Amino acid sequence: GLIGKTDIIQELMFDESLPCGQDWDIYVRIAKHHKIGFVPKNLFQYRIGGHEGITSKGEMISVEGFGDRLASIRKHRAWLGEKHYKSRIAKQILLMLPRRTNKLSWVRYSAREAGWYSTVRCITLLSLAKVNRRFYFIA
Numbered sequence: 001g002l003i004g005k006t007d008i009i010q011e012l013m014f015d016e017s018l019p020c021g022q023d024w025d026i027y028v029r030i031a032k033h034h035k036i037g038f039v040p041k042n043l044f045q046y047r048i049g050g051h052e053g054i055t056s057k058g059e060m061i062s063v064e065g066f067g068d069r070l071a072s073i074r075k076h077r078a079w080l081g082e083k084h085y086k087s088r089i090a091k092q093i094l095l096m097l098p099r100r101t102n103k104l105s106w107v108r109y110s111a112r113e114a115g116w117y118s119t120v121r122c123i124t125l126l127s128l129a130k131v132n133r134r135f136y137f138i139a
Contacts, residue, residue: 002026003043008034021072028076063105066093070113090114090122097126 002009002023012029014022030036061069070089077085093110100106110119 018072019068025072063109086114086118090118
């Protein structure tokens with residue numbers, strides 16, 4: 001969630017031209033010009049789910065229609081640097097891979113957009129995270 005000074009939020013506003021990633025985009029733009037902090041307590045409740053959410057729609061989108069969802073990352077390519085840019089692109093494309101049909105198409109798409117190194121690294125890290133979650137819940 002985003003909690004900030006009203007004047008800063010009003011100055012930057014959400015970029016409504018982005019089909020998704022508006023929250024991430026504003027975090028980046030705030031970080032470029034202002035100090036960011038972390039509050040280690042729950043300050044609001046997070047709503048999970050909802051069939052009309054951007055994430056839910058992303059689960060149903062085809063490979064061919066996914067490019068627009070990368071706009072917020074592309075917007076900040078120079079700021080991220082090439083390594084982090086490719087890593088973020090691969091993660092965005094592959095995050096829902098277990099729930100997708102035609103998985104190979106998604107892997108190829110990630111390789112085309114982020115390169116094979118970032119694609120394989122992302123798949124490896126996502127797989128390790130899944131294994132670690134299983135061990136965490138078993139313990």
